[in-house]
Amino acid sequence: MKIAILSGKGGTGKTTLSVNLFSSLNKVTLIDADVEEPNSHLFLKGNTYHEEDINKQYPVVDHDLCTLCGKCGEFCNFNAIIPAKKKVLVFDDLCHDCGGCKLVCPTNAISYTDKAIGKIFYQSVGDNKQFLYGRLTVGEVSGVRIIEYLKNVTKKEEVLLIDSPPGTSCSTVAAIEGSDYCIIAAEPTPFGLSDMRMVVELLREQKLDFGVVVNKSNLGNDDIYKYLEEEGIELLENIDFREEFAKIIARGELLVDHSEYVRNIMNSIIKKVLGETYA
Amino acid sequence: MKIGICASDHTPESLVANRFARAPYFAVYNSETLDFAFFNNTAKDEGSGAGGKAVKVLGDLKVDIVLVPELGPKAIDALNAFEIKSYQYKQGKTVREALYEYFEKKLPEMLDASVKGKH
Ligand code: SF4
Ligand code: SF4
Numbered sequence: 001m002k003i004a005i006l007s008g009k010g011g012t013g014k015t016t017l018s019v020n021l022f023s024s025l026n027k028v029t030l031i032d033a034d035v036e037e038p039n040s041h042l043f044l045k046g047n048t049y050h051e052e053d054i055n056k057q058y059p060v061v062d063h064d065l066c067t068l069c070g071k072c073g074e075f076c077n078f079n080a081i082i083p084a085k086k087k088v089l090v091f092d093d094l095c096h097d098c099g100g101c102k103l104v105c106p107t108n109a110i111s112y113t114d115k116a117i118g119k120i121f122y123q124s125v126g127d128n129k130q131f132l133y134g135r136l137t138v139g140e141v142s143g144v145r146i147i148e149y150l151k152n153v154t155k156k157e158e159v160l161l162i163d164s165p166p167g168t169s170c171s172t173v174a175a176i177e178g179s180d181y182c183i184i185a186a187e188p189t190p191f192g193l194s195d196m197r198m199v200v201e202l203l204r205e206q207k208l209d210f211g212v213v214v215n216k217s218n219l220g221n222d223d224i225y226k227y228l229e230e231e232g233i234e235l236l237e238n239i240d241f242r243e244e245f246a247k248i249i250a251r252g253e254l255l256v257d258h259s260e261y262v263r264n265i266m267n268s269i270i271k272k273v274l275g276e277t278y279a
Numbered sequence: 280m281k282i283g284i285c286a287s288d289h290t291p292e293s294l295v296a297n298r299f300a301r302a303p304y305f306a307v308y309n310s311e312t313l314d315f316a317f318f319n320n321t322a323k324d325e326g327s328g329a330g331g332k333a334v335k336v337l338g339d340l341k342v343d344i345v346l347v348p349e350l351g352p353k354a355i356d357a358l359n360a361f362e363i364k365s366y367q368y369k370q371g372k373t374v375r376e377a378l379y380e381y382f383e384k385k386l387p388e389m390l391d392a393s394v395k396g397k398h
Binding site: 078080 | 338
């Protein structure tokens with residue numbers, strides 16, 4: 001089972017939900033696919049046993065061989081390689097690594113070189129739990145490759161939780177793709193609702209099953225519940241806001257280690273999503 | 280010498296465009312023949328890298344100088360590689376007026392990107 005946890009925007013308790021669900025399960029792997037701002041590791045304090053660089057390739061032109069014929073530029077759909085007056089320009093951040101320009105170059109002037117765009121970290125948490133997270137190098141535009149890598153190395157896991165990037169970007173799509181179920185972390189505020197709607201649309205487009213966990217359910221108004229009912233969306237659980245929760249989170253600790261109330265909620269979500277055997 | 284101008288339509292009396300890579304047309308003024316010619320900006324609908332592509336369009340038109348509203352970092356790099364100089368006009372002028380201002384040396388040369396790249 002692959003379960004993605006996502007949200008319309010940051011700060012709706014998506015990471016809190018992910019790490020507390022993770023801690024409530026016995027055998028599970030979590031990936032933090034929010035590679036631009038990973039923060040699950042701050043709560044899990046696992047033991048890093050392996051790190052890996054994630055590279056992308058981009059073309060380099062040997063100007064002694066290049067005749068400025070222009071073929072590479074005509075081929076590239078992304079305008080990442082542009083033959084100019086005396087040299088060929090390469091915009092490596094636009095390059096999608098398709099290999100086409102090298103194929104069409106008549107003089108073999110193009111070769112590819114690697115560039116590190118980020119890292120992934122493997123951690124063990126307790127005896128039989130794994131946690132992986134990625135980090136995109138500052139200045140790189142797309143974390144999709146790192147997310148795909150994270151998902152590829154965990155594709156055989158029995159229970160996989162995916163803390164997905166907020167919003168509806170390409171990175172979000174890459175993170176949720178192929179999930180058996182998605183959990184939206186939402187807040188009962190007007191802004192929270194409009195951001196959540198976009199996520200709902202995305203999940204429907206992708207034909208994925210999903211349900212909603214409402215955080216801070218004792219604050220805000222009823223609009224979100226009306227919306228869920230009108231749309232026939234499953235409300236998995238409510239989590240009330242409590243002063244002490246904010247403090248626990250600020251200390252980088254897990255709610256389930258401190259609160260019976262949250263433990264019960266996590267178990268209820270697990271039962272609904274994964275079934276009795278996992279709770 | 281050929282001077283390119285980002286234009287919102289295809290006459291010398293059209294307003295200058297308010298964006299570079301997404302300008303609808305490029306006007307090209309030939310200072311030897313004193314003629315204007317207008318070209319569709321085929322880069323304007325590109326999903327990715329429109330700035331570099333727009334410069335390529337101008338390079339293929341053999342433009343030496345281009346008058347622009349703004350430029351991103353990629354467009355600056357590409358203009359350098361095509362050895363095209365760029366000068367910045369102010370909004371609200373016509374293509375012809377922008378050109379006069381260039382000849383009167385009223386337009387500042389652009390050496391750095393004025394806008395950040397978008398992805
Ligand atoms: S590898 Fe593909 S995307 Fe990259 S520059 Fe070459 S043709 Fe363009
Ligand atoms: S296809 Fe090869 S020879 Fe032609 S411009 Fe590109 S790099 Fe140069």
